[in-house]
Amino acid sequence: MSSRQRCLALALALSIASSAAAGADTRPLAQRLEQIREVNRFVPERAMPMLLAIEQEGRAAPLELRIEFLNQLSGGYDGLGKLDEALAVAEELVALGRRHGHNGAMAKGLLRKAYMAYRHAELLDSHQLTWEAERLANLTDDVELKVRATIAAGDAFTEQGNFPKALERLQSAAALARKHGDPTQIVMSLNALIELYGQMREYDKGFETLAEAVAAAEKAHSPGRMSTLKHAEYSLAAATGQYQRGLKALLDSLAIERSIGADSMVAYTLVNLSDCYLKLRDYVNAAAYAEQSIVAARALNDAGLEATGRLNLGQAYLATGRLVDGKRHIEAGMSAYENLGDQPELQSVLVEYGQALERAGDLPGALRAYHRERKISNELFERRRQRAVLDLQEKYETEKKQRQIELLRSENEVNSLQQRIWWLLVAVFALASVVVGLLYRKVRHTNAQLHEKNKELKQQSVRDPLTGLYNRRHFLDYMRTTPQAPVQAGPDQCGALFLLDVDHFKHINDTFGHAAGDAVLTAISNSLGEILRETDMIVRWGGEEFLAFLPSIPRSGLDEVAQRILSGISAVAVVHGEHRLAVNVSIGFAPFPLSCGGLVLPWERAVNMVDMALYMAKSHGRNRAYGVQGFADAGQVCMEDIEQNLEGAWRAGKVKMSVVLGNQASAVQAA
Structure with missing residues (x-):
């Protein structure tokens, strides 16, 4: 048919x-x-x-x-x-x-x-409900229900990142559907399997499974199922750079959906078409389909879909030089994501938005997008850290309760033994005393273990679980309780702040997976421990950012430290699976305390100044360090103006800065 x-x-x-x-x-x-x-x-x-x-x-x-x-x-x-x-x-x-x-x-x-x-x-509740539904479904003779529940369980494992279990479930669902011979069930299970192969980056298997699924959809005589497979084909084609094939699949899907009146499916296809045309740099069609998707989303009252359409339309406008219209639509889309509470998606959008503004030459706008993305990244990082601490506390409480149960059981055994002793001859009293002594030692040993566990929990609260470095909370507490001026050995000594950001970290996560990103962060933290001194405080500042606080260093040595960090990290080769990853960082740094004339900046403003220097390093090519060395005559500068536009102040001669290049140039420039 x-x-x-x-x-x-x-x-x-x-x-x-x-x-x-x-x-x-x-x-x-x-x-x-x-x-x-x-x-x-x-x-x-x-x-x-x-x-x-x-x-x-x-x-x-x-x-x-x-x-x-x-x-x-x-x-x-x-x-x-x-x-x-x-x-x-x-x-x-x-x-x-x-x-x-x-x-x-x-x-x-x-x-x-x-x-x-x-x-x-x-997601946690969704997964628990799914697995209970799968258990109950397997107690029935309803083959279709078993297939659906097994697919849902596989999808739940996929969402957890547990690909081996997800693959086992979805292959089981496909095998059961094939055995039953219902083409609709076969299409359902194979479609889920195609999506999993895409996430596992096993695209050849994805295309093989797609061919089998299309044949089953032909037998099912279901245009709706065929349309879903066209979307699966688009995902595989886009992931492998076959955008023309993906475009054809979407146009075929749109024709099917319009013929059966599937308005909700049409709306999502229009969004994907606008995204596909953006990838093909056909901004006229990208804008046209984005406008259609916005109209369709409004008809469905789907705020998330409308937000995505506005983001696509904004990107198309930015690419064609319509900066005002582009910004307006992108800001509207991001506002909708904020209202929906979708912070991970908003963070990803801000990265793309900042890059688009940077390409368009709007550096202040790109800087604002960068700071918004950093703020969301830090909030998400803090939530994950709090979740890790809560998990550790829950585990500790469980172990503590188990130890208390064991202790109570031991105490009950002691009481039973004491009752027996009263009925024994006086000659065995010495033996009873020995038993009690042993139990007392056991209690003391248990209490000592509890004390050690409490110390361990306290240590976990100030350490990052992945890298073992101090976390942001510890640094903030330290700065609030420590005098602003560091210990100095003489007039030529000062403290220093170095803020590092891993270059192209999102690309590493997207290409090789989050496990590779974690390996990169761990390798960098180890390298910093070797490059810097034991007296220096190294902090995981957030996501892929690290902060180093050096309490005492020669004023003339800041550029040298920046050079050592750039060279040391560039020399690290991170081995992940079959891949060897080379990474670079961008750095912003400044002496600490940072002062202008007689005014000493609070540490929060000093960190913000270093953060702006870091952004300059990112926007000027990455793999380099920008350092604030000092300021012009205090009567000629306004700190508020400098904090609003550090680069402009530098070029106007109001700020003294140095530039340290990474491996490609291996030189220190001063300005």
Whole structure:
């Protein structure tokens, strides 16, 4: 059957179902639910009126049909974005299953609840619900339910980054679907497997699986399933740089979706088309499809989709020189992400926005985007750190309770032994004393272990779990409780602040994975420990940033330290799997305390000045260090102006700076 014939088949199903909803439909309820099911999967806006028309009959139907009706009703509300209504029906489905001891009903309801938790970004709850649904589904004879639950479990492991378990689950789902012979189930399982292969960067396997899935979709006569596979093909093609193939897949998908009236799918395809044209640098078409996607998203009341469309439109405008319009749309898109609470996506957008502004020559705007991205990065980093500390505390409390139980058990044993001793001859009293002494030593040993664990927990609160360096909290506490002026051996001595940022760190994460990024951060922290002295404080400042505080150093030696750091880190080769990664850093530095005339800047403003110097190093080519050495006559400068635009003040002669180049130049420039 051709694509056109498949589209006509679904259109016929829509026509029959609509006609049935308009007049009296005498067909059995099971037949009508089966007719609505495929429509509900891809065109929920058409299916929901049909479901609501038979709601009274569906709720009064025999148990199996009632379960199927409630499952479809929850799915329809979900497809329309009515998450509260979808969750309420899912809860009703779970309660129905518990009341009748029906594992299938409970599994379907829990799967629906898991989807709702995922929509609200509650991933931990979503995964727990999914795995419980999988357990219950495997207790039934419902093959389709087993396939769906196994796919959902595989997706949950994928979201955790546990690719081996995800692969095992999804391959099991595909094997079960093949054994059952239902082409729709085969397409579902293979589509999830294609997405996993894409994340694992095993693109050849992804394309092989895609070919099998397309053949199954042909047999299923489902244009909606074929459309989802076109999106899978686009993802693989874009990941492998085959943008023309990806563009054709999206245009084919758009034609299918419009022919069956799948408005929500059309909206997402329009967004992907605008993104694809951006990659192809066809900014006219990118803007056109972005504008269409915004209109479609508004019709669906989908704020996240509209935000993505605005970001694409803004990038297209920036690329064509329409800076004001581009900024307006990008800022509107980012504001929507802020309202939705999607900080990881907002951080990624800010990186791209800053780079686009830098290319357009708007350095102040790029600097603002950079600082916003750094702030979000630090907030996310702090949340992960707090989560790690809470996990450690939870583990410690569990171990502490276990030790208390063991201690109580030991004490009970002592009491039992003492009762026996009273009934023994006086001759065994010495033996009882020995036993008590041993138990007392055991208690003392346990208390000593508890003391050590408390010390370990305190140490963890001021150390970064990945690198073992001091964390930002420790540095802030140190600066608040330590006098501003460092200990000086003479007039030629000073303290110093060095702020480092790993160059192209996002590219490393995106290309080789977060495990490679962690290996890079660990290698850099070890290298800094070798380059700097034991008396120097090295801090993991946030994400990929490090701060070094040197309490005492010759004033003439700051550039030399910067050169040592640049050269030392560039010489480190990070081995990750089969790859050897070479990394560089950009640095901003300044003496500390930093003063202008008789005014000594507070340490917070000194750190901000170093941060601005770091940004200059990033924007002037990376792999270099920019150092603030001092200021012109205090009567001729305004610190507030310098803090607003350090580069402009430098070029105007109000700030004395030095530039230290990395390996490519290996020289120190002064200005």
